[in-house]
């Protein structure tokens with residue numbers, strides 16, 4: 075990553091007429107071919123605009139780093155627009171309101187919004203959500219209490235609903251979604267929960283910390299063989315975060331009528347050509363499988379139900395969560411490269427202040 079200046083950010087005042095201050099942001103300067111590198115990003119110090127009527131100025135304290143952002147680095151049509159070259163990236167963040175020109179969102183409130191990858195953000199107040207941080211820290215709303223946790227919940231309740239006594243397989247099980255998905259599957263009645271992750275340290279955490287009965291290590295051998303051994307009677311539900319060999323293994327080891335939530339396919343995100351589908355897809359009709367893709371945006375109506383349950387789980391201590399934290403806006407590209415390569419356990423976050 076290149077940095078055009080090392081000037082530190084100057085905090086804005088909480089005054090109604092604040093001094094224009096500067097802040098740092100991360101811009102996309104080139105699009106990757108294959109795996110992204112630090113050179114695709116630039117750290118820039120820029121003036122902070124004055125919030126207009128109805129807007130707030132937020133000092134971002136945490137930002138989320140997510141695998142889907144890899145797709146936005148490409149100039150390709152998708153469900154969300156690509157990042158623009160020469161402009162700051164964006165994504166989920168939380169922060170503290172330092173200037174408000176909107177009655178509904180006072181100075182001092184903690185809010186979530188979508189203008190991450192920068193230290194200060196001017197946001198339309200109507201698009202910001204005021205957070206209750208009395209029982210949980212603000213960054214929980216980027217992880218277990220945010221779309222991350224909701225993704226696990228929606229996958230297991232609406233897309234591939236878990237039934238009492240099911241055997242559930244989750245790939246990417248030590249990651250942000252996966253680390254809560256196994257525990258939620260258990261709460262919903264799963265009898266046996268199998269997770270896969272990369273390396274012995276993560277495999278140990280799956281069983282020791284994230285409530286899985288069995289851990290598969292995708293770096294240690296063929297995932298299909300490991301899954302066959304872990305689920306000799308087959309799986310009822312598969313939450314797919316990886317695609318590729320994991321999806322093929324899940325199809326091979328599925329029971330008749332098994333339900334699959336196709337949540338992500340990170341094994342192909344850096345591919346430079348078409349990614350082959352599972353070689354055994356014909357088994358999907360032999361076994362009458364239900365393979366269902368999902369985008370979390372279609373499940374936002376579940377938020378109140380999910381938040382109510384998840385806050386209870388977090389405060390009573392029955393949902394274990396972890397974070398991998400990079401410090402400072404200048405580390406955001408490294409955090410992003412890290413989430414694609416497995417540097418995280420639990421939610422990957424950048425702390426900005």
Ligand SMILES: NC(=O)c1ccc[n+]([C@@H]2O[C@H](COP(=O)([O-])OP(=O)(O)OC[C@H]3O[C@@H](n4cnc5c(N)ncnc54)[C@H](OP(=O)(O)O)[C@@H]3O)[C@@H](O)[C@H]2O)c1
Nearest residue numbers: 141249250251271272315337338339340341368369370416
């Ligand atoms: N559909 C939706 O609306 C939605 C919403 C949220 C997330 N997602 C998707 O869900 C998945 C998980 O997201 P997340 O935010 O929880 O990320 P995450 O799991 O915290 O981070 C990604 C993880 O993927 C694993 N990985 C990378 N390359 C791999 C490979 N070739 N084979 C196996 N594992 C690999 C790495 O863990 P290991 O060290 O274990 O390999 C890495 O830590 C992603 O595919 C994401 O795009 C989709």
